[in-house]
Amino acid sequence: MxxxxxxxxxxxxxxxxxxxxxxxxxxxxxxxxxxxxxxxxxxxxxxxxxxxxxxxxxxxxxxxxxxxxxxxxxxxxxxxxxxxxxxxxxxxxxxxxxxxxxxxxxxxxxxxxxxxxxxxxxxxxxxxxxxxxxxxxxxxxxxxxxxxxxxxxxxxxxxxxxxxxxxxxxxxxxxxxxxxxxxxxxxxxxxxxxxxxxxxxxxxxxxxxxRPRPLTGAGIGLLARRLLGTETDAAFHASCLAATNGNPLMVTRLLTALREEQLPLTADRFTSVSEQDIPAFRVRAARLLHRHPEATVRAARALAVLGDEVSPETGARLALLDSAVFARSLLALVFLGLVTSNADGTWSFAHTLLRNVVLGEMSEEERDTAHGRAARLLHDAGASAAEVAEHLRQAPSTTHQSWARTVLREAAREAMLRASPMRAMQLLRPCVPEGTEEDCDPSLLVELGVAESRIDPEASVRHLSTALDRATGPELRLQALRSLAEALTRQGQVARAVGLLTRYRTETAVPLSGTADPQLVEARLLMAATGNRSAFTELLEAVSFDLSLPGDTPEERALLAARAAVSVTRLDRVAEAVAAARAVIGRGTATNDAPLFLATAASVLLYADLPHEAECSYQRLLEGTDALLDQTYPSLLALSAEAHQRLGSLDPALRATAAALKDVTVSRASRYEALPLAVRLHALLDRGDLAQAILLEKEIPDPVPDDSWQWNEVLCARGRLHLDTKDHERALAVLKECARRQAEWQRISPAVSPWWYWAGHAHLALGDQGAAAALAEEAVTGARSAGLPCALGSGLELWAAASDGERPLLLEEAEQVLMGTRAALVRARVRVARGKALQRLGYTKDARAVLRQGWEEAYDVGSRSLYTVAHRALLATGARPRRPVSRGLGALTQSESQVARLAASGRSNAWIAESLYVTQRTVEVHLTSVYRKLGLSGRRQLRDVLESEGIDNSEHEQ
Structure with missing residues (x-):
């Protein structure tokens, strides 16, 4: 043979x-x-x-x-x-x-x-x-x-x-x-x-x-040209190949179905496949499957219901087939090109489209029954609650059984731990069919209401209200009452929420701690109100903002952090708010305090023009927070990125925003992704990457989906982008809208958002110096009274740009104010502006010295746009500057490089000092310089940077 x-x-x-x-x-x-x-x-x-x-x-x-x-x-x-x-x-x-x-x-x-x-x-x-x-x-x-x-x-x-x-x-x-x-x-x-x-x-x-082999991608392209008379690209060929395993008949039927339904011949057609995606193909492929024995069809249905990585034992039991018959059926499905074997001995459909072919030709009743049986099989075999629940979701006739409800509730709790309230809601709703709320377990209603609170506030209020009316146990009543108050606040029903809070205090006559403490409930109400402007405005008039709490308990610290955050944004008792935030951060611990309120305290420092102090707090929180399980992690990344951007650490800011926006579809972004989008736009513009900023801005929804304060920051960044693209009138219009919304949110501190700075420059670009000076004077007045150095420096710079005679004096004061901060980019911007002012007044030598310093600082922070402006101004003074080497690995001295390698290998400062015969203070100074030159925030990022540059640390690990 x-x-x-x-x-x-x-x-x-x-x-x-x-x-x-x-x-x-x-x-x-x-x-x-x-x-x-x-x-x-x-x-x-x-x-x-x-x-x-x-x-x-x-x-x-x-x-x-x-x-x-x-x-x-x-x-x-x-x-x-x-x-x-x-x-x-x-x-x-x-x-x-x-x-x-x-x-x-x-x-x-x-x-x-x-x-x-x-x-x-x-x-x-x-x-x-x-x-x-x-x-x-x-x-x-x-x-x-x-x-x-x-x-x-x-x-x-x-x-x-x-x-x-x-x-x-x-x-x-x-x-x-x-x-x-x-x-x-x-x-x-x-x-x-x-x-x-x-x-x-x-x-x-x-x-x-x-034995004829399957078609290749190129063969599919040739077949498409013969059948359809048109050229198709390689990505489409690869998608067809994945969907059909190269089976010529399947390919032919797929191409014919696409032609009949006039669907686009692109790879996008296969990226999101639903059961109704290509009906004509489903009918043809199902006909091909039914040419095989009944056992093969039953095996295919079992695999389709169970999904990916199906064990032969479970598949055979669901198909009601003998193991030997099931094995032969699997072989027939493999030969047909429908399924493939995995390395661990399990089986999967070759493509979602093929799986949907089998599911699509099953009736709704058949799928319900099959998923219910699959859920029970997996449950009895010890599968995870999440895996079993996925089948129960598609088997409504089974969810009334007590074991099924237990599994769904367990899976929903896991989803909440993983910060997935949408999934938790989807799992719990089948347990509470419409119209059966009065007969349901109140604790189940509470779980469902909590999951719904951020997604469907109206349903959340309805379910929590029913649970509160029917709950008898004190702990469950308090949990229902507390959750209902938060849900009402998110929905804008502040009066009712405050009434519940009063009732809550009455019902908790016995001192309580933990999640039942009234102070923590009030803190959560304040945080919940940040998602609804009208509720926020109403709540500000109904609660106290006493910042004299000692902060001895986690509940006191939570309330103190929430109150301080509101105060600092309203430019109200900023010094007291900073002291309160420092107390929260200093006394709080990762085991006792919720990351949400520790992050809120750090944000007080950020809005008080202390970005370096805020960034240190954010980094500690990020290091102690589970990236997968904690819902505050993306928000921490976004806030950390904003702190980096304010400091002028542009590369870390871009890395953090990229991590926060991972797997996010920008065009469908919610308010939770708005802040990292805004920070990323600012960082790209700071770096001078206008093309990338334009591409990102085009993806962002316009108009913004809601009036939450996070979207205000997107408006600010969008207005700045229009300013950089010389669309001054449009920039001013967007920034004025941002100003209006910020005022409605009472976010009036000039350190909260730089909208006023960019609006002032838009006025200047349109020739309105008076309007720019008014914005600058208002910002300077507020910043002086509250002790906000970065906002004060930027305000003085804007005021100088809008004035004529006092320009050098204002810029010199701005530079002096910023000397005590770590806002490197703002300081470099002020220096470049002062150098240009001195040049215009004829002080060429002084201008050259100031411009050179600003030029080097712009290079250090990686701002190509400011570096270009400074370089041109420096050339105008007659200087011929060499390219600075004060950033990156090339800027490290020999001692700094040696310390950096040892630190990246995991050595402590004490070990490095003893090894190099220097003091620990010297090691700390070297590392601080290394972090500045490399644009890093700490030791954790140092190894990644050195490894990415191909630097081996092994020689220092002896």
Missing amino acids: TTAHGDSSREPQPDGPDPEPVERERELALLGELTRRTAAGDPGLVMLEGPDGIGKSSLLRALVATARAQGLRVVHTRAGRQDHRLPLSTIRDLLAGLDVESMPPVTWPERPGPSGPDAQVPWPADVDGADVPFDVLGELQEIVRSAAANGPLAIVVDDAEEADAASLRFLAHGARRMAGLPVLMALTRRSGTHVPALNEVAALPLCRVL
Whole structure:
């Protein structure tokens, strides 16, 4: 036996050339060669083996055409037809086309009932014709010999495995006796079929077993061009290949379905596939599946219901099949190209589209029943609650059972721990069908209401109100009351929420701690109100903002942090707010205090123009927060990025925003992604990457989805972008809208948002110095009174730009104010402005010194735009500056580089000091310089930077 194309992989054979685009040229060449040899008088035997749709019949048709062109007589039949049920019926049909002179008589075996070729009486089930006498086989073989004596002959049988047993016996008999006959016998059979007679044929030395391989991506492109008359790209070809496993029939049906439904021929068509995506393809592919035995269909349905990585044991139990039968069915599905095996012994559908083919042809009732059975099987086998719950969600008829509700609630609690309230809500809602709230467990209603609070506040209020009315236990009542107050606040019903808070204080006459403490409830109300402007405004008039709390308990610290955050944004008692925030951070611990309120305290420092202090707090929180399980982690990343951006550490700011926006679709961003979007825009503009900023801004929703304060920051960044693109009028309009919204939120501190700074420059660009000066004067007044150095420095710079005579003095004061801060970019911007002012007044030498310093600082922080401005101004003074090397690894001194490598290898400062014979203070100074030059915030990022530059630390780890 000779096997051609024995590997069904899409990859080329290791010892052969790359496959042709459609991978049929080799097969056609082999068939053509066999036909030519038979025409010359040699025998030939070929068996085409493969799954349905791989192209066996097409190859047979090509063989028939070639044989006739070569002068061969061709007899051709397809086994398994309705009239091929009786013994030797396939051979009768095959040889009926031979008109052989002096054909010897054939003694056909008799069958029960009326005789004659037209008799319609079926044979009994136990009579299969396998015991046809040998002399009958000999007579049939003599017919073939007689026909071959008159000229070369081709005997072609498609779907040979469907032939009756007697016909199969004759095919094997004739194949063994082809020596010396100019006869070409060509058979096809489906992969995975076990037919002894065909196995015997395939094992003969003369037989060539041809296994057509799937199409390649290039072959799919060629087929698409032939079928559709259009060119398609490689990405589309790859998507088609993944969806069909390269099965030519499946590819053809898919392409035809796309054409019929006038769907775009792009890879995007396959990125999000739903059950109703390509109905025409689903119908065609389901028809192909149903050509297989019922067991194969049941196995496919079981795999489709269970999803990815299905174990054979679970699949067989769900399909109600014996393990051996299920294994054979899996093999048939593999040959068909529907499923693939995984390295761990499990099975999966090759593509979501193929899985949806099977699910789509199941009725809703069948899917419900199957998912319910799958859930129970997995539950009894010890699967996780999340895995079982996924099936219960799709089996509504099962969720009324007590075990199912227990699983759904457990999975919902896990989802809440992983900061996925949407999933928790989806899991819990089937447990509370519409109209059954009064009969449900109150604790279940509370869990559902909490999950709904940020997604569907109206439903949350309804469910929590019902739970509060029906709850009897004090702990559950307090939990329901507290959650309801938060939900009402988010919905804007502040009066009712405050009334509940008063009621809450009454019901908790006995001092409580933890989540039941009234102070913590009030803190949560304040935080909940930050998502609703009208609720926020109303709540400010209803609660106290006493900042004299000692902060001895986690509950006191939470309330203190929330009050301080509101105060600092309103420019109210900023110094007291800073002291309160420092007390919260200093006394709070990761084990006792919620990260939300510790982050809120750090934000007080950020809005008080202490970005370095805030960033240190954010970093400690990030290091102690689970990135996967804590819902505050993305917010911490965004706030940390803003602190970096204010400090002028642009690379860390961009890295943090990228992490915060990971897996986020910008066009569908919510208010929780608005802040990192705004910070990223600012950081890109600070760096001078205008093109990237424009691309990002185009993806952001316009107008913004709601009036939450986070979107105000996006408006500010968007206005600044318009200013940089010279669209001054549009910039001013956007910034004025930002100003209006900030005032409504009472976020009036100039250190909260820089909208006023960019609005002032928009006024200047439009020639309105008075309006710019008014904005600057208001910012300077507020910043002076509250002790906000960064805002004061920026305000003085804007005031200088809007004035004529006092410009150098204002800029000099701004520079002095900023000397005590770490806001490197703001300081560099002021220095460049002062240097240009001195140059205009004729103080060239002084201007050169100031500009050089600002030029180097702009280079240090990585602001290409400011660096370019400073460089041009410096050249105008007559200077010829060399390119500064004060940033990056090249800027490190030998000592700094040595300390950086040791620190990156995990050594402590004390160990490094002892190893290098220096003081710990010297090590700290070196590391501070390293972090500044590399734009890092700490030791954790140092190893990544050194490794990315290909620097090995192993030599320092001895």
